[in-house]
Amino acid sequence: MKKQTAMALAAVFAMSVAGTALAAPANPFVDVPAKHWAYDSVNKLAKSGVISGYGDGTFKGDKTLTRYEIAVIVGKAMANSDKMDAETKKALEALKAEFGTELNNLGVRVDNLEKNASKIKFTGQVRERYEWTEDGGNENLLRLRLMMTAPVADGVTFKGRLATESAWGTGGTVALDQAYLTGKVAGVNYNFGRQPIYLGKGLLADTTSNNDGLVVTAGKDVKVTAGAFKKAVANYTIGNISADVAKNLNVTASYIEDKDATALYETTAAGISYNGFGKFAISGEFAKNDVNDIDAKATMAKVKYGVAKANEVNSFGAWVGYRQAEAGFDIKGLTTYDFTAAAGKASNDVKGYEYGIEYTVFKNGVLTLQYNDMKNYDETASKENLLAYLVYTF
Template identity: 55%
Template structure:
């Protein structure tokens, strides 16, 4: 079985399953001298637990392996398959098929023999949130909500994957308030002719989030390509889009574009575009809400810090109406120190953001730059607003992050107080 042995050892080495320092115990096997050509390789395999030799402390390198001994090596390679590259995974799959009987007798699960095994992977998120708004248009008020999201991923074919998400949210003590379960994501993503595509109900993200950062109810097609310069274009429809009392739009059609430039390992810049109703033209007598562009950057060259910033403007009919015929302009920036890691207890992050937006810039409230929800007082994150927000996040327990954010905001002209805050606990599973 020398040929199969070579294949198995190649798979193990390619995956670097040892994951340990190169230093190894001296002479783990008495019949492998330190000057032997295979000494380092045998030591690494022994450290990784892939081989254990015989009970008398020998390796017996000249002895032909039995099929069961080979199956043991293959099983240990299978256990580390997630570290392998594509070519090595193919080798492991071939070995799994070859030694399927022996692996089954050893009690090792062989996925390609389990024809009825489910391929759908489920993950989820539970969020408990408390919100407080000071002197909102409805007066001081609080709101407490529970949100549950269940995400699913399933491979369909090579380079084709289905993704979906169920969403439900309700007020504390009032389970009937908006507690319907909706499928807010359901789309197929894949690669074709060097391009990446996603088709169906999907999240939309543009630039540094100034124009759009929305994960729900966007039905359409998005295509992207490129590496250091990545170009994205798409068209989608969003239902129940509302503007002011005088401008209401349902099932609005949108076109979008994004160009992301990777200038270095630490600096990325972006240019984004979003428009509804044929690039600023009125449809059926209803004025458009968006004819927007934005330019932004993200910098990670300072240790433990992330800097983001973006400038945008909206040249739509409604935006001009709200600004005496001029475009509506907006700015946003953030500096973040570290960040809470859900898998690392006691990890934390701090951030400060500045936002300033003229009336009419983002009436739909597409933007989620500061992780803030739509407030009951009618606040929009990037529309007729300016000020600072301060945030702190901390991993209380594994997969459980607490976040507190205070928003010291007022209207663009400073004549309306828009201060508010939220505290939340997000648990992922």
């Protein structure tokens, strides 16, 4: 390899990471001691993903690299080219020309790599769930969600979700239940497309799938939200105010209405939450649906201790809550609160207590047990049910 090419390679290494403040890991390679003159540079290169060493955990700095090994390093540097200045990019172009054959043989398309590298980020979530109800409506369910995030333009991001759920031993249909753009214009945040809808403390609306519309939000300590969306055959308008009135204290006021001839919602709610008691958090909300003289009311309150963090094994949370909702409050089921299908909608014709515990059994794996000691609002029929589910992410 030409001397100037080797110097350019060194420049790419140094300059592609020099402007990035990265916390270097401790001894990523066993043969690079902390006192070695190249320790900091090697650590930064490893942290940025430009080099990965050998399978036995060594760096082998005295080993002569093959052209293919150098091409791999150049390819990784190309993927980080957005962090480089003009001079470094010029050096990288020389390396691309020198190792073009090897890069192509490795499956790297030199001309289009910068354009196409790592635009879409995928994450996934699987839930294995068991449901029991007193009337025998037991069920085992598997749910898979695949989330997508991708930049579209400066300040504009696409978010999407593919989801499927089915009983154990059966197949399921995959659906695109989220697909929307999110961004900011003139200080106003917006979501446009198929998006999650959450109002207040969740009693009014907490629905994550198949809501197509436009929602805008402005403000910092006092956030004002307005929007309209379509779900199934119904068209809804919404409004929400969320205000941090003191340290750890938040209050909300929410509204939802559907504009169809068979209108089922003209609902308002007021909520409050406080998390200033150490690991304890409390929340509550009251709401009323006035459409067509239904005059159906609902109330919820919850006290929770701790939280099961997916990245922290043995972390846990526990809670107790109370919920009551008259018949006609949430007919369509806009609250996707964890309730079994056999037990009915979570915020419609229901009354009783819930008890739950969540525990991180392995990294990115959280086990939840929830018992709902519920009846219908008039206390003439049982809605008692138990949920047990493991959620793991990747």
